[in-house]
Amino acid sequence: MDLLLIVSIGGSRVALDAAAIESVIELDALSPVPRAPAHLAGLSALRSRVLTVVDCKRALELGETRFDAGEIHEAAVVEVDGHHYALSVDSVVDVVEARGEPQPVRAAMGAGWERVASGMIETEEGPILLVDIARLIAGPQQGDRAAA
Amino acid sequence: MEDLIADFVAESREMLESLGGEIVAWEAEPHDRARLDSIFRFVHTVKGNCGFFDFPRLEALSHAAEDALADVRAGRRQPDAALVSAVLGIIDRIGEMIEIIDRGDPLPEGDDSALINALSADAIIEAVAAPAPETEDAARATTIGSSPTAAPRTIRLSVELLDRVMSGVSDMVLARNELARRLREAPEDVAVQGAFERLSGIIAEMRDSITRTRMQRIENLFVALPRMVRDLSNELGKQVMIDIDGGDVELDREMIEMIRDPLTHIIRNAIDHGIESPAERLKAGKREIGMLAVSARQSGNQILIDIADDGKGIDAARLVDKAIASGLVDKTTAEEMSHAAKLALIFEAGLSTARAVTSVSGRGVGMDVVRSNVERIGGLVEVDSKRGEGTRMTLRVPLTLTIIPALTVSIGEQSFAIPRSAIEEIVRANGSSVTLEKVGGAGIATIRGRRVPEVALADILGLDSDMADEDRTLIVLRPAGGDVYALAVDRIHDHEELVVKPAAPAVMATGLYAGTTLADDGSPILLFDTAGLAQVGGVKLEKQERAARVAEDKAAANDDLVELLLFRGLGGQRRVVRLGAVDRIEDVPVDRFTEAGGRLRVQLGEDILPATGLDSLVELEGRESVRLFRLSDGETEIGYAFDQVIDIKALDHEVIPAEGQGAITGVSLVGEEPAEMVDAHWLFARLAADSSQQPSGLVCALPADDAWMRNMLRPIVEAAGYAVVDAASEAAAGADLVIRSAEEADSAPTGAGTLLKLRKSPEGDDDSIYRYDRAGLLMALRSVAGGTN
Numbered sequence: 001m002d003l004l005l006i007v008s009i010g011g012s013r014v015a016l017d018a019a020a021i022e023s024v025i026e027l028d029a030l031s032p033v034p035r036a037p038a039h040l041a042g043l044s045a046l047r048s049r050v051l052t053v054v055d056c057k058r059a060l061e062l063g064e065t066r067f068d069a070g071e072i073h074e075a076a077v078v079e080v081d082g083h084h085y086a087l088s089v090d091s092v093v094d095v096v097e098a099r100g101e102p103q104p105v106r107a108a109m110g111a112g113w114e115r116v117a118s119g120m121i122e123t124e125e126g127p128i129l130l131v132d133i134a135r136l137i138a139g140p141q142q143g144d145r146a147a148a
Numbered sequence: 149m150e151d152l153i154a155d156f157v158a159e160s161r162e163m164l165e166s167l168g169g170e171i172v173a174w175e176a177e178p179h180d181r182a183r184l185d186s187i188f189r190f191v192h193t194v195k196g197n198c199g200f201f202d203f204p205r206l207e208a209l210s211h212a213a214e215d216a217l218a219d220v221r222a223g224r225r226q227p228d229a230a231l232v233s234a235v236l237g238i239i240d241r242i243g244e245m246i247e248i249i250d251r252g253d254p255l256p257e258g259d260d261s262a263l264i265n266a267l268s269a270d271a272i273i274e275a276v277a278a279p280a281p282e283t284e285d286a287a288r289a290t291t292i293g294s295s296p297t298a299a300p301r302t303i304r305l306s307v308e309l310l311d312r313v314m315s316g317v318s319d320m321v322l323a324r325n326e327l328a329r330r331l332r333e334a335p336e337d338v339a340v341q342g343a344f345e346r347l348s349g350i351i352a353e354m355r356d357s358i359t360r361t362r363m364q365r366i367e368n369l370f371v372a373l374p375r376m377v378r379d380l381s382n383e384l385g386k387q388v389m390i391d392i393d394g395g396d397v398e399l400d401r402e403m404i405e406m407i408r409d410p411l412t413h414i415i416r417n418a419i420d421h422g423i424e425s426p427a428e429r430l431k432a433g434k435r436e437i438g439m440l441a442v443s444a445r446q447s448g449n450q451i452l453i454d455i456a457d458d459g460k461g462i463d464a465a466r467l468v469d470k471a472i473a474s475g476l477v478d479k480t481t482a483e484e485m486s487h488a489a490k491l492a493l494i495f496e497a498g499l500s501t502a503r504a505v506t507s508v509s510g511r512g513v514g515m516d517v518v519r520s521n522v523e524r525i526g527g528l529v530e531v532d533s534k535r536g537e538g539t540r541m542t543l544r545v546p547l548t549l550t551i552i553p554a555l556t557v558s559i560g561e562q563s564f565a566i567p568r569s570a571i572e573e574i575v576r577a578n579g580s581s582v583t584l585e586k587v588g589g590a591g592i593a594t595i596r597g598r599r600v601p602e603v604a605l606a607d608i609l610g611l612d613s614d615m616a617d618e619d620r621t622l623i624v625l626r627p628a629g630g631d632v633y634a635l636a637v638d639r640i641h642d643h644e645e646l647v648v649k650p651a652a653p654a655v656m657a658t659g660l661y662a663g664t665t666l667a668d669d670g671s672p673i674l675l676f677d678t679a680g681l682a683q684v685g686g687v688k689l690e691k692q693e694r695a696a697r698v699a700e701d702k703a704a705a706n707d708d709l710v711e712l713l714l715f716r717g718l719g720g721q722r723r724v725v726r727l728g729a730v731d732r733i734e735d736v737p738v739d740r741f742t743e744a745g746g747r748l749r750v751q752l753g754e755d756i757l758p759a760t761g762l763d764s765l766v767e768l769e770g771r772e773s774v775r776l777f778r779l780s781d782g783e784t785e786i787g788y789a790f791d792q793v794i795d796i797k798a799l800d801h802e803v804i805p806a807e808g809q810g811a812i813t814g815v816s817l818v819g820e821e822p823a824e825m826v827d828a829h830w831l832f833a834r835l836a837a838d839s840s841q842q843p844s845g846l847v848c849a850l851p852a853d854d855a856w857m858r859n860m861l862r863p864i865v866e867a868a869g870y871a872v873v874d875a876a877s878e879a880a881a882g883a884d885l886v887i888r889s890a891e892e893a894d895s896a897p898t899g900a901g902t903l904l905k906l907r908k909s910p911e912g913d914d915d916s917i918y919r920y921d922r923a924g925l926l927m928a929l930r931s932v933a934g935g936t937n
Contacts, residue, residue, distance in 0.1 A: 031562060031672050034609035035658045035684070043664060043672035047319055050664040050672045052652040083652045139654070 004098050004123065004130070005076060007089040010062035012113075014129045015096075015121060016087075022077045024092050027053060030067045039139035041067055044086055051077060051086040059139040060112030078133050085137055096123045102130045112140075156197050157250045158304060163190045164243050165371060171236055172374035178227030187235065188217045194242055205255055206245055212264040213238045234266035307401070310361060317351075317358050318647050322670055324351050329669060362402070366444045366451070367395035369404050369411065373442060376412070380419050387426055387437040388419055394444035399451055399545075406525045407453070407545055410518040414455050414541050415440065417514065422459030422539050432536065434458065456540040462533040464490040471496065491531045495519040554646045554675060556667070557623070557637040559606045560613050563673050565646055565665060570678040572624040572632060574640065577617060584617055585733070587713070588795045590686075593622055593634045599732050600624065603685035604636040608660070613638055627679035633687045648675050660684055712825075714818055716791040718762050718774070722823040724816070725788070729828040731780040733793070738768040741789075744931030750776065750787040751923050756930060758835035760811065761789035781832050788826070846932070849875040849883035849901065856919070857887065861906075864922075868929040885932045890916040902932050 003018035023046075030042030030053055039059040044051045053075065055065045065073065065088055075086035102119025109117060109129075118132040167190055174183040191213040198207035213235055219225040241263060248255055324347065331344060370392050381388040423429075423438035430436055441456045464487060471477045471493050477485070495515050522529050527545035546552075554565040555574075575582050575595055583594045584602065591602035602622065606613035620636040646665040651674070655661055659680040667673045712724040740751045743765050750759040757778070768774060768789075777788040813827040848870035850857045862872055865887070873879040875886065883901040890907035905916035906925075917924045 029671070031674070033655050033658075033661075033674060034611055035660055036655050040652070040654055043674070045666055045670050045672050047322075050649060050651070050666065052655060081653070083650070085652065137652075137654075 002098060004096050004121065004128070006093040006096055006123075006125075006128065007074075007076065007087075008091045008093055009056045009089050009131075010060060011090065012129075013093060014131045015098075015123070016076060016078075016131055016133060018095055020078050020133055022079060022084075024074060024076050025086065027067070027073045027075050027086060027088060028071070029069060037139050041065065041088060046077065046084070046086075049084050051075075051084050053086045053088055054137050054139070055088050056136060057088075057090075059136055060110075060116065061140055062110075062112060080134055080137060087133070087136065094125075096125060099123060105129065115140075153201065153249065156201065157246055160194060160197075160242070160246050161250075163193065164239070164246070165368075167239070168375040169371045169373075171232075171239065172378050174227075175229070175232045175236075175378070178232065181221075184217065184220060184227070187239075188214065188221060190239070191217065191242075203245070203249070203255060205258065205260060206242060209238050209241055209260050209263065212267055216267040231267065234263065237263050237266065314358055314362065317355050320351055321355060321647070322666060324348055326670060362400050363398040364401045364404055365395060366397045366399050366404065366453075369408055370395045370442065370444075373415065377415065377419065377440060380416065381423075381438075384420060385425060386419065386423055388423055388440055389437050391439065391441045392443070393441070397444040397446055397451060403451075403525060403545060406521065407527075407543060410521050410529070410543065411442075411453065411455070413514060413518050414543075415442070418455060418457040418459065418539065418541075422457040422461070424460050428460075432460075450544050450546055453543040453545070454540060455543075456538060458538040461535040461537055461539055462491055462494060462531070463535065464533075467491070467493045488532070491533055494531060495529065552646055552648045552665075552675065553643065554648075554665075555623070555643055556641040556673065557605070557621075558639045558641065559609065559611050559637060562611065563641065563667060563671075564605075565644070565673050565675040566623065566625070566635075566678065567662065567675065568643065570625050570627055572626050575622050575624070577620045577622050577636060582622065587733075587793060591617075591636075594732055595622070595624065595634070597732065600632050600634045601687045602634040602636060603682075603687055605681075606636075606638070608681060608685040625678045625682075627677075627682060633682050633685075635681065635685075646673070646675065658684075712818060713777075714794040714823060715777075716794060718767050718789055718791055720791070722794070722818075722821060723790075723812075723826055724818050724823045725777065725779070725826040726828060729779050729781070731778040731785065734776050734778060735773050736776045736787070736789075737773045738765075738771050741765055741768060741774075742927060742931065749927065749930070750789075751927060752776075752778070752787065753923075755785070756923065756927050757785050757787040759787045759789060760831055760835060761787075779828055779831065781828070784832065786831055786835050788831070846870045846885070847873055847879070847883040847901075848885040848887060849873050849880035850887050851875045851889075854889065857889075861887065861919070861925075864925065865929065868926065870929070885929070889919075904928050904932075 004015040005018045005021050005024075006013055006015055008014075025046060027044050030044055032042040033040055033052075039055050041053040041055040041058070044053050053067075055067075057063050057065050067073065067088075073088050074090075074092045075088045076092065077084060077086050079085075099122040102121045105117055105120045113129065116131050116135045118130050118135075120127050121130045167187060170183045170186050174180055174187060177183075191210045195207060195210035195214055198204075198210060216225070216231065216235065220227050220231070225231075241260065245255060327344065328348070331340065373392060374390055377388050377390045418440055419438075423440070424432065424434075426436040429438065439458045441454070444451060444453045446452075468477070468482050468485070468490050472479060472482055476493070476496055482490075495518070519529050522543055522545065525545060527543060530542040530544070531539065532542075533539040553568040555568055555571060556563050556565050558564070573595075577584055577593075581596045585592045585594070591604070593600050593602035604613075604617070604620070605611075606615075615638045617636065620638060621640050622634040622636055623640070624632055624634050626632045648663040648665045650656065651661055651664045655664075655674075660677060661674045661680070662677040663675045665673050665675055713727045713730055714722065714724050717723050734752060736750060736752065741759055742749050742751070748759040748762065748765070749756050759776075761776075762768065774789050775792065777790065779786045779788055811827055811831055813825040813830075815822050815824055817823075846869060848865050850862060850865065850872055852858060852874040853876075865872055870885065873883060875883075875888075880886070885904060886901045887904045887906060890905040890912065906919040907916040908919060910918045910920075912918065917928060919925075
């Protein structure tokens, strides 16, 4: 894990494994998916591929991103188990080099972060939280979702 | 050099693959010269190539096998089980080495002398593989295919390249669609249009052929089976013969890969748990050799793969016991389960009837994985089994994953696609042949007399739509294996061929969607799973389908009570009738009711039904029309007049039987208040019997000199059960019914019977009937019969 993509989700800067990111795109109009879990904001298309858009803010239960017509959102495109996802974030900040391996975070984090964190990692900009992409896509647990 | 080795590996692999079946067939019939030749050719080729590449171990092995086989070919030696096993051993070793070479590793040092010695004629036979088949029949049945397949003129292509071409073509189709849209907006230019049409045609053709390149004969999947079955049955000390059919069916390459594991698993199960040991089989009066039949065939846009064995079958009772023990179903549910539903438990996670865990199967993972794998690609697995006679598993998979003809529809702003294969018809909700009704909150659409459950797509999806129910379009759907229902959508757009891809797991988990696709303008569209829509929409599918899902929807199974229609009778009584007995509900003008001979009848279109729910026509006074249940017992119908429907309820209280016999079975609490239960059986026994019974011994007098009466009327009168006599004859005096034309009725004597006057014009007075008023005629014929009875 050499390069990290630094993104901002719900005001916090976190890192994604840059090797897993295929590209960074700008999302505009989405087609919503009725009855799907709330953190799946909808579908978008990248050339002939359909992207499932994950509202990261919602996946972490930090609020909701509004995908109104005309608004542009940045998103990181990843592939998990043969499916393509666009992780919608507040903004894509930078690409930095990791210094060392991720370490467990011993301080208390919010429930959403706790679920997706795979550790803390040192960078030239200081420590930053590394987020597990698959768990981010999985979103809040079944029970939470039913309650929401 | 690298290239040459790669070619050698690829060639050898291909030959090995196609050889798999040949070897086993040769074993069953060692004298089959054609198969012997193809095996010989293989070792010969390997030997030749090895000399060139310097693989001494490979060379020694193939050389030894070639020598032994050459002896057989020359007649110097008879093939036997020992020789076959030895040759198989060598071919396996060659296969292993080829894999090593392919990885680029150096061939390890090793001793092959044991294998080579086993080839010699006087080698000690240890652990004979499979005993040679005893009968000629058996040997012939094992044969797969009639002749060794000749190599087709082909080239090898990497799958990745093929996929890239495919996705390129998909992009091209999208670009074409975009261009088409732009062209429609631009001022018309015939030359540009023409060129575009041509381009469009070429792209469509290209997409077709690129799709076909992805198709493969299912044989590729089947060739490995004989060998697998042979090895497995040897390992388990069983004798199994495999019969393969339908290898020429073509299937999407990806699909073949997707069904490889499920198919293998089912076959392993069949041999391990299905087919008994030879001793057990003899005891059960079966042939020692178990039969395993694998066949593929195309049915519509599905491929059906059957795997049938003649083993001991599935112990449904044991399955149920285990399911209860593991808490999967409760006792009461289990008691109500059909045989098919019990068998379907085999697909539940953690249920395996194997008494002992074996190395082959029975690890408790298995059939549930098989089902989920098959369902993931839009397929189905069905199981049927008779205890002691065998098991049949059927895999139903779609022909291709990729291109599905579909109808696009929309709700509000958003578009969706519905697979065309599930669509029966499309009707407008406000069309003359369609009525929409709400019965206890549930939608019922009556389309040309057929009642189907109706659900609004907007409600299922929870989307806003300001369109009124009547303005919507109804799509009548029949999901695979289910019953019809009508889906109300806001608008329908177009029939399209869509390139469908599976959606993300979380989207699929909603149960509503079968995949995603891109519309003409490049925006994503979801393709519906029509069975899933029905389920989420609360439509009850066919019994069979529901039962198959019993284990999954425990809650749904528990409320599977008798459904009752609660209504108010004409006299104001609260009554209930079983919903199942009600065919449909109609609004009938009161003048359609008639009373003759103490019986009430109602005329509905061309039909005349016995009417009940009222004691006499007096009860209808003051009304213009009255509502009517058409009750049906499957053959005959009864009209039951009532005031209004109150609700649909489930019967959850005891019925207190009524005293004596009558239209009411008893009283029960329905929705907290007592209601009388209509006894449909009693009604049919009393009313329907006389309508279907032909009146006998009735005589009708017709004027024989009237050609119209003789040719047109007489068949109807006879069909109604009358004997026809000439009005001029003496027998006419005793006729029960006398038919005359209205114009001359007065001039002739009438006799004792009822006089029925027919007039030639539609307009006329009430004491005659227009002669083409068929329903009126029938009514008259029956009322005379009813009066006489």
